[in-house]
Amino acid sequence: MKPPSALKSASKLALAAHMQKAGEVRLIGGQWKRSKLPVLSKPGLRPTPDRVRETLFNWLGQDLSGLNCVDAFAGSGALGFEAASRGAADVLLVEQDAQLAAHLQAQAQRLKATNLRIQRGDALQILRSLKTASVDVIFLDPPFASGLFLEAIRAAAGVLSARGAIYLEAPESWNDEQLAPLGLHTVKQGRAGTVHFHLLQKLAISSAE
Secondary structure, X not given: OOOHHHHHHHHHHHHHHHHHEEEEEEOOOOOOOOOEEEEEOOOOXXXXXXXXXXXXXXXXXOOOOOOEEEEOOOOOOHHHHHHHHOOOOEEEEEEOOHHHHHHHHHHHHHHOOOOEEEEEOOHHHHHHHOOOOOXXXXXXXXXXXXXXXXXXXXXXXXXXXXXEEEEEEEOOOOOHHXXXXXXXXXXXXXXXXXXXXXXXXXXXXXXXX
C-alpha cells in the first residue's frame, strides 16, 4: 500500500488534471486536418463548435494561403490554428490568460506551426497597435460577459485590410444599423443555439462592386 503522503500527492495530481483539461477540439481542414487540440477548463472558455467553424471557413473560401490573420481572444486556439492549418501566411493568437497562452504555445510547438505566433496580452491594446489595413482576417470571440464587443469590433475595423473580413461570435445578433458607424456591414450570419456568428466586411466593398 502507498503511504498516505503518496496517495495524497497522486490525488492532487489527478484532480489538477481533471480540472485543467475540459476536452478537445479537432481541426477540420488543411495540413493538420483531424489533429486534436486539448482544451483547458477555464471559466467562460467556449471553443467554437465544429459545425460553426466549418461554416465559417466555407464563407472564407477554405484556402487562406498568403493571408495575415489575428485570433484576438484566442482561448482554445481553435480558430487561429484552423486558419494556420489552411495556409495562412501569418496567424497571431492573442490571449491574456498566462496558463492558456502557455498552453497555446505548447500546441504550436507540437504541430511545428511556423506560421503561427502566440502573444500574451490585452486583445484591444494589441489590435490597436497593429498597422492600419494590415490584417486580412480577424477572429473576434470575446468572453460573452466581458462587455468588450463594441470596442473589439471598432479596434478590428481599424486594422482590417480593404477586402478583409471579421468573424464575430456573440450572444446576440449585430445588425447593419449598429455596424455602419464602424464602417462595416454583415455579409453572412448564422446561429447555433445561443451563439450568433457573423462575417463582416468594410462598407466600401459594397459600393465598389
